[in-house]
Amino acid sequence: MRGYRALVSARFRALLQYRSAAIAGFGTQLFWGLIRIMIFEAFFLSSTLSQPMAQEDVITYIWLGQAFLVILPWNPDRELGQEIRSGGVSYELLRPLDLYFNWYSRSIALRTAPAMLRAIPMFIVAGLFFELQAPENFVAGLAFAASMVGMVMLSAAITSVLSISMMWTVSGDGITGLAPAVVAMFSGNIVPLPFFPDALQTVLRILPFSSLGDVQFRLYTGNLPVSELPLVFFHIFGWTLFFILLGRWMVARGVKRVVVQGG
Amino acid sequence: MTAPKVIVENLTKTYRVPERRPGLLGALVGVAKRNYRAIRAVDDISFTINEGELVGYIGPNGAGKSTTIKLISGILTPDSGTCEIDGLTPWSNRTAHVRRIGVVFGQRTQLWWDLPVIESFDLLRDIYAVDPDAYLKTRDELIDRLNIGSLVNTPVRLLSLGQRMRCDLVAALLHNPSILFLDEPTVGLDSVSKLAFRDFIREINAERNLTVILTTHDMDDIEALCKRVMVIGNGHILSDGSLSDLRKRISRDRHITVKISNPEFVTAGLESAVTVLQNGGQRVKLGFDPEVISASEVISKISSENEVRDLLVEDQPIEEIIAQMYEENAL
Numbered sequence: 001m002r003g004y005r006a007l008v009s010a011r012f013r014a015l016l017q018y019r020s021a022a023i024a025g026f027g028t029q030l031f032w033g034l035i036r037i038m039i040f041e042a043f044f045l046s047s048t049l050s051q052p053m054a055q056e057d058v059i060t061y062i063w064l065g066q067a068f069l070v071i072l073p074w075n076p077d078r079e080l081g082q083e084i085r086s087g088g089v090s091y092e093l094l095r096p097l098d099l100y101f102n103w104y105s106r107s108i109a110l111r112t113a114p115a116m117l118r119a120i121p122m123f124i125v126a127g128l129f130f131e132l133q134a135p136e137n138f139v140a141g142l143a144f145a146a147s148m149v150g151m152v153m154l155s156a157a158i159t160s161v162l163s164i165s166m167m168w169t170v171s172g173d174g175i176t177g178l179a180p181a182v183v184a185m186f187s188g189n190i191v192p193l194p195f196f197p198d199a200l201q202t203v204l205r206i207l208p209f210s211s212l213g214d215v216q217f218r219l220y221t222g223n224l225p226v227s228e229l230p231l232v233f234f235h236i237f238g239w240t241l242f243f244i245l246l247g248r249w250m251v252a253r254g255v256k257r258v259v260v261q262g263g
Numbered sequence: 264m265t266a267p268k269v270i271v272e273n274l275t276k277t278y279r280v281p282e283r284r285p286g287l288l289g290a291l292v293g294v295a296k297r298n299y300r301a302i303r304a305v306d307d308i309s310f311t312i313n314e315g316e317l318v319g320y321i322g323p324n325g326a327g328k329s330t331t332i333k334l335i336s337g338i339l340t341p342d343s344g345t346c347e348i349d350g351l352t353p354w355s356n357r358t359a360h361v362r363r364i365g366v367v368f369g370q371r372t373q374l375w376w377d378l379p380v381i382e383s384f385d386l387l388r389d390i391y392a393v394d395p396d397a398y399l400k401t402r403d404e405l406i407d408r409l410n411i412g413s414l415v416n417t418p419v420r421l422l423s424l425g426q427r428m429r430c431d432l433v434a435a436l437l438h439n440p441s442i443l444f445l446d447e448p449t450v451g452l453d454s455v456s457k458l459a460f461r462d463f464i465r466e467i468n469a470e471r472n473l474t475v476i477l478t479t480h481d482m483d484d485i486e487a488l489c490k491r492v493m494v495i496g497n498g499h500i501l502s503d504g505s506l507s508d509l510r511k512r513i514s515r516d517r518h519i520t521v522k523i524s525n526p527e528f529v530t531a532g533l534e535s536a537v538t539v540l541q542n543g544g545q546r547v548k549l550g551f552d553p554e555v556i557s558a559s560e561v562i563s564k565i566s567s568e569n570e571v572r573d574l575l576v577e578d579q580p581i582e583e584i585i586a587q588m589y590e591e592n593a594l
Contacts, residue, residue, distance in 0.1 A: 006389030014377045088371065093338045095390055096362040256340075 003097055004105045011109030022117035025070065029118060030125065033066035037130070052194035056133060057221040063132040064217040065189050067122035071115045071151060072187060072212055073158035074180040077106055081166045089255075099255065100248045103163060107156035136222030143229050144220040147211075150236035154211055157243035164247055167254035188214035194223070208239035267311035268442065268474050269335065274344035276305040276330055304330040305341070306498035314441075315472040317464075319489035321479065323589050327498045328478045332446055335476075337361055348442065362391060365435035365443045369450040372431055374419045380430050381415040384437060391438035398437065405433040409463065425456035432463065443467075445477045449484055461487045482581040494585070496592050506581065513584045513591075516550045517558065521565055522573040523547070531568035537561060550579070 037059055044055045053061070080103060083089045092099060126132035135141035162175050169175065184190055186209035193204050193214040204210055215232050218224035224232075279299040284292055305327045312318055322328050333339040335346050337353035337360045346353055353360045366373070374383040388398045406412050409429040414422060422430065428448065435443060445464070449457045465488060468475050477488060485492055485506065492509055494502040502509055518540065521528070528547045530539070536556040541548040551561055558576055565571060 002392055003390040006386050010375060010378060010382065010386050013382075014375070017377065090333065090338045091368070091371065091373065093357065094336060094361050094364075094366050094373070096358040096392075097390060098358070 003095075004101055007097075007102065007105040008109050011106050012113045015109055015113035016117065018114065019117070022114060025114070026118050026121050029066040029069055029122065033062055033122075033126065034130070036062045036066075053192060053218075053221075053223050056131065057218075057223050058192060059131050060133045060221050061188075061192050061217045061223075063122065063126040063130065064220060065213055067119040067126070068115055068148075068151075068213065068216075069189065070118060071111050071155050072180075072183050072189065073111070073155045073162060074183050075176050076159065076162040076166055076179075077103070077110055080106065080163045084166050093255070100160070100244075100251045103251075104156055104160050104244070104247070107159040107163065108152060111152055111155045111159060133221070135220050139226050140219055140222050143226045144216055147216045147219055147229070147232055147236070150233060150240070151212055151216055154208065154236050154240045154243070157240045157247060158208070160247045161243055161250065164250045164254060167250070183209060183212065186210070187212040188217070192217075194218070205235075208235075208243070211236045211239060265314065268314040268316075268348065269310075269312040269476075270345075270347045271311070271335065272309045272345045274305055274308045274331070274334060274341050274346060275303065276327075276334060276339060276341045278302045278304055303498050305334065307344070308495070308498070308500055310493060310500060310503060312474060312476065314474055315468070316491060317468045317475045317477070317489055319477050319479065319485040319492040320495065321482075321485060321492060321585065322495035322501075326495045328495055329446065331495065332444055332476070332478060336364060336366060336444055362438065363441050365438070365440035367428075367431050367435045367443070367445050367448050369428070369445075369447040372419060372427055373434055374427070374430060376420050377418060379416050379418050380411070380422070383419065383430075384415075384434060387434055387437050393438050397439075401437055401439060402433070405436055409433055424451050425453060428452060428456065428460065432460075436467070440473075442474045442476070445475065445479075447479055448477070449479060449481050457481075457483070464488060482585060486581055494588060496589060501588065501592055509588075510578065510581070510584055513588050514579055515552050515554060516579045517553055518577050518579055519549045519551065519558070519561060519565075520575045520577075521547050521549070521569070521571055524570040524572055529568040531564045533561065533564055 040055070040058050040062070044051070044058075080089075083092075092102060095102065123132065135144055162179060165175060186204065186207055187193075188210070193201075193210055196204055211232065215224055215228075215235075219226065219229070219232070278301070280302055281293075282298045282300050283289065284298075308327075308331065320328055320331070330339065334341050335348065335353055337357040340354040348360065349363060351360045351363075374380065375386065378386070384402055387393075388395070388402075393401075406415060409432060411426065411429050411433065414426050414430065419427065419430070449460060452460065461484065464475060464477075467473055475488075477484065479485060490505055492502070492504070492506055493500055494509070502512065504512075523545050525545075527544070528542060530537075533549075533556075537549045537551045539547065540550050549561070551558075562574065562576075565574075
């Protein structure tokens with residue numbers, strides 16, 4: 001464990017150096033947040049039907065989504081991709097570490113460090129000026145925090161699968177194009193999941209993506225009662241385990257393919 | 264007599280390389296059906312290495328050097344054959360095995376590109392689970408000996424190649440390995456760095472009884488460091504023994520370089536016993552076999568007919584011997 005912890009921490013610190021990317025990302029996500037809120041305000045004004053979420057909850061939900069956007073598994077680890085292409089990954093086998101968890105550690109750092117750089121200013125700005133509310137109550141806040149840890153674990157497991165798939169796809173461009181669309185749509189980052197048609201709700205709940213933001217943000221606002229927490233954790237851990245096992249299976253197969261260069 | 268440190272028996276590794284057909288049509292066909300060509304990079308290799316030995320492992324590009332190193336360091340799994348190092352099989356006991364080895368690759372660093380050197384060292388301490396006190400002692404001693412004290416707070420990407428190589432050496436030794444693999448470690452180093460590197464390897468080999476396996480294309484590395492040399496070509500071991508044995512086997516020739524004042528070199532009845540390798544007018548290089556004709560006889564005959572200003576007798580350079588060996592085996 002000590003080695004993996006050290007890897008997460010080292011990678012985390014290295015990623016904190018990307019300040020200009022964080023500033024640019026913060027600006028974009030603030031702008032997008034405002035647009036999404038305007039659309040929902042228009043929607044609430046024009047509709048007389050009762051809605052699955054209160055308007056102020058939707059606003060908070062949107063800001064949380066913007067603040068934690070980069071936790072979503074929307075891209076593979078680019079540096080890992082380069083290592084795979086150059087054959088450098090084989091040298092990772094010289095470490096007394098399990099190759100999968102070595103990469104999973106990298107994924108955890110990749111999903112948390114940039115998110116922290118963006119989330120803190122987003123909370124301050126949106127909290128002060130754009131109606132980002134505090135958690136519904138203390139317990140809801142705790143439930144949110146605990147489920148966010150789960151979100152990072154799940155997202156890192158999916159990110160690892162995306163990264164490892166570059167052992168077969170070479171460039172990873174296809175994944176980088178496809179993953180954000182699927183993930184953003186089904187995690188509620190475009191429209192909060194409760195606004196999807198009723199017929200789809202069960203499917204959306206079962207898919208892994210609902211644990212990538214939607215349930216967390218609804219716990220925060222109180223839209224999802226804290227009593228749902230065991231089910232939420234069951235869902236997160238189940239899918240995390242699935243993606244970890246998938247990733248490990250892929251690594252075991254992929255290493256044989258990659259480690260062939262050199263005379 | 265203790266058991267050898269490294270026991271390799273009948274190791275074989277074949278790569279399957281996809282072959283692309285030429286042209287657009289070929290590329291399209293290749294999408295549907297790939298042809299593979301089997302390349303036997305390492306073919307039935309056996310050897311043993313004793314604890315504390317410093318072995319040179321040489322061969323032309325593509326001979327199977329790196330593949331052997333990758334096999335015995337645990338990165339690759341062979342098609343067949345066995346390898347035991349301290350009782351462990353590298354590829355099946357990988358994590359236990361790599362804990363006990365240190366590796367330096369001249370072509371790449373094992374340090375983290377964007378971290379200061381010292382943080383890379385700390386990270387390695389945690390990865391190899393080295394006891395913190397022992398780590399501090401080893402680290403400070405190595406930093407001192409390789410004189411990198413002023414570099415340790417610099418990010419690795421800002422180091423020069425020579426500086427990086429010294430830091431990489433420290434990194435490879437922090438966990439006190441019992442075997443050190445050096446893969447072309449002196450590529451691109453300046454002469455001062457090369458000399459310092461060789462001194463350090465020689466010292467550490469003697470002090471710690473550390474087993475060292477060195478692959479290189481630099482024959483000066485081999486001459487300076489290795490009592491034993493293994494030569495590999497086309498996946499086979501062509502020769503295994505001391506450098507002087509290797510010399511004797513390939514060619515017993517000595518070279519003699521003469522500088523003269525007279526305008527034309529006179530061979531003085533040596534034509535049958537001596538071959539003229541280079542004739543630059545007043546600077547002539549000759550080769551002879553000391554079993555056929557003694558050096559003193561060659562020298563006396565030359566000086567009787569020429570005005571000799573300077574004269575140098577030397578072994579045939581190891582570079583040439585190796586090149587000759589590669590050629591003879593059609594590599």
